[in-house]
Amino acid sequence: MAANVEFVRYIEELLAPLGSLTTGPFFGGRALKYHGRQFAWIIGSTLYLRVGDTTRADFEAEGAQPFKYTTKKGEVTVRKFYTAPEFLLDDPGQLLHWSRRAIDAAAD
Template sequence: MAANAEFVSYIKEQLAPLGFLSSGRFFGGHAISYHGQQFAWVIGSTLYLRVNDSSRPQFEAAGSHPFTYTTKKGEITVRKFYTAPEFLLDDPEQLLSWSRLAIEAAAS
């Protein structure tokens, strides 16, 4: 599923305070990178943030789940990207805070 252009614009606007961001197409979605490190990914109207072993429990506790897709061989789970908790989309400060966690995960 392609990234929703309006949603991508909204997310990029919300993340602008982070500083130098780049973005572009990525596997049918839209990747967002900080200084060359991809930390976010939009598929359709869903924001995924990068996680690592340290941040994954926080995402799971908030009800987030990993990116998955289906192939002929079955479902594939990508445990590096989790859905952003819904409350982040209505709270710009929290979105920035959790995005900083994702930037740290991308750098590790």
């Protein structure tokens, strides 16, 4: 599924305070990068953030799910990217905070 163009613009506006944000195609969606590090991606109208060993539990505690897709051989789970918890889309300050943590996870 392609990224929803309007949703991508909305997320770009919310993340503008980060500066140095670039986007590009990725897995049929849009990758979001900070200084060349992919920390997020959008598919459809879903934002996925990069997680690491120190942040995964926080995402899971908020009900976030890892990215999954199905192949002929079965379901594949990508545990490096989780859905952004819903409350982040209503709280730009928290979205920036969690995005900075995703940037840190992308650096590991």
